[in-house]
Amino acid sequence: MSEPSTTSLLWASPTRPRRGPRPRVSLDEIVATGVRIADAEGLDAASMQRVADELGLTKMALYRYVPGRAELVELMIDSAMGSAPTTLEGLWRGRLEAWAIAMRDVFSAHRWLLVAAVGPRPFGPNELGWSEAGLGAIAGLPLSAAEQLDTLAVIGAQVRGLVAQTVEDDVEARLGAALAETLAAHAATYPRAAAAFGAVGATEGGERERAPEFGLDRILDGIEAFLARRLADE
Structure with a gap:
């Protein structure tokens, strides 16, 4: 039996694996776990092994639900959107x-x-x-x-x-603070930059x-x- 394509998984969203014993988790739970990990730690952290560990499954068992990580990521994208x-x-x-x-x-x-x-x-x-x-x-x-x-x-x-x-929060404020000393020392050479970053830093x-x-x-x-x-x- 051929593996399901990413498109078929996205649109059909089967909730049971195609073979083997009764499933312990659903595909939706697997995808939700991947999204939760990616939200907290970044996309790279949402590996097949990590998702399987979070769900108490073996990595091989996870492949009964989704063919690979690329397919998992596509499902995660659509779920997160x-x-x-x-x-x-x-x-x-x-x-x-x-x-x-x-x-x-x-x-x-x-x-x-x-x-x-x-x-x-x-x-x-x-x-x-x-x-x-x-x-x-x-x-x-x-x-x-x-x-x-x-x-x-x-x-x-x-x-x-x-x-x-x-x-990061307050990117412009952080940038202004980092440049403040340099701009203060060279304000005559870079008057526009000094004025702009100074005004941004003073804005609440x-x-x-x-x-x-x-x-x-x-x-x-x-x-x-x-x-x-x-x-x-x-």
Whole structure:
């Protein structure tokens, strides 16, 4: 009997192994364990051996549920992505912003997705559902199919980039503090850098905490301007 493909596991989600005695755990439990380990310790920690140990199984027993680690990671990705928001309301800009913020929350909660959910791979129902929801947010706009996908790609890249920059809290504040002494000594040579980092370091919340919203707003401004020009040319 052939091994199940990643696609069949993602879409069929069998809960029992294909042979042997009655299962002690379900596939959902295995995937949830992998996600929990990756959330706490990073993707590399979620090895087949580690997952098996956490569940009280042998590594070989785990292979009765999932063919290998690559397949396990794909299942973990789709599980961690969860269901896309389905109650996007209002005008297109508000809908797209809500979609982006929801995606940011997912990647912030599961930072390992930044390295796992990349490149050509099988898509599961949850991950594909995010694309469906994003396309629904901009449905009806005068954009070609390629432009719609490019819009989601630009927003997705911005979301991922922001999450990647905030692995540690207060990145800009830390950077400013690390550079403070150097900038103080060379402020005359680098006046703009000294002023900018000094202002950021002196900011309590406010503008610094709005960096994610600022970037998203500027992208949405660009899309809005593009649409206005297109409508004006028609």
